[in-house]
Amino acid sequence: MREPDRSKRDRIFIPIIMGLALVVPLLVVALMYLPERYNPVGKLLGVLPLFHAVLNGSTAVLLTLGYAFIKNGRPNAHKVSMLLAFALSVVFLVSYVISKLGAEPAHFGGRGWVRYAYFFILATHIVLAAFVVPLALFSMYRALSKEYVRHRKIARIALPIWLYVAVTGVLVYLFMRPYY
Numbered sequence: 001m002r003e004p005d006r007s008k009r010d011r012i013f014i015p016i017i018m019g020l021a022l023v024v025p026l027l028v029v030a031l032m033y034l035p036e037r038y039n040p041v042g043k044l045l046g047v048l049p050l051f052h053a054v055l056n057g058s059t060a061v062l063l064t065l066g067y068a069f070i071k072n073g074r075p076n077a078h079k080v081s082m083l084l085a086f087a088l089s090v091v092f093l094v095s096y097v098i099s100k101l102g103a104e105p106a107h108f109g110g111r112g113w114v115r116y117a118y119f120f121i122l123a124t125h126i127v128l129a130a131f132v133v134p135l136a137l138f139s140m141y142r143a144l145s146k147e148y149v150r151h152r153k154i155a156r157i158a159l160p161i162w163l164y165v166a167v168t169g170v171l172v173y174l175f176m177r178p179y180y
Contacts, residue, residue: 006145013141021134024093031100039102048099049173049180055092056169059085063163079143085162086140089132092169106179118175125168132162 039045066081108118135158142151 006147009145017134017137017141020137021130024133025130027097028100031097032105034101037102037104041098041102045099045102046180048095048103049176052092052096052099053170053173055088055095056166056173059088059092060163060166060170062088063159063166067159082140082143086136089136089162106176108176109179110175114175118172121168121171121175125165125172128161128168129165132158132165136162 041048062081062085066078066085069075069078069081108115108122110118135154139151139154139158142148142154
């Protein structure tokens with residue numbers, strides 16, 4: 001691809017990616033401090049934590065499959081797997097925002113070492129989740145632009161972080177399950 005085409009495309013997509021990387025975490029934080037809650041999904045609100053855990057677990061499986069596919073020379077299967085993982089992450093994000101609109105944050109009631117383990121996992125999950133948005137978007141952008149060298153450089157960082165966030169999302173659910 002010629003350099004001017006890439007440069008023009010980058011001038012459009014990089015600001016969009018950076019904007020999303022800022023807006024998404026700020027939106028999630030803002031939702032935690034809403035003075036009033038609005039429940040747009042009614043009784044479904046109670047099943048959303050389980051739904052989020054299923055989405056996170058499925059994302060982790062797809063990320064692992066995507067990695068195995070590319071290592072075994074199956075780029076088309078890799079692409080499908082990664083696009084599905086991304087799609088599930090988008091569904092998760094929309095669903096998570098809806099859940100935060102409708103429900104007060106639940107509080108963890110565990111004691112002793114379990115409490116320390118939970119808060120360590122939760123803190124690392126939250127901090128790294130903020131980085132997943134730009135890393136996943138940049139990685140996908142470079143892959144879909146057929147800039148595979150740049151894609152690989154980003155993916156080497158993005159994959160383990162995204163996988164950690166997906167797996168710890170399931171762990172957070174399991175820790176919090178008695179308190180929902």
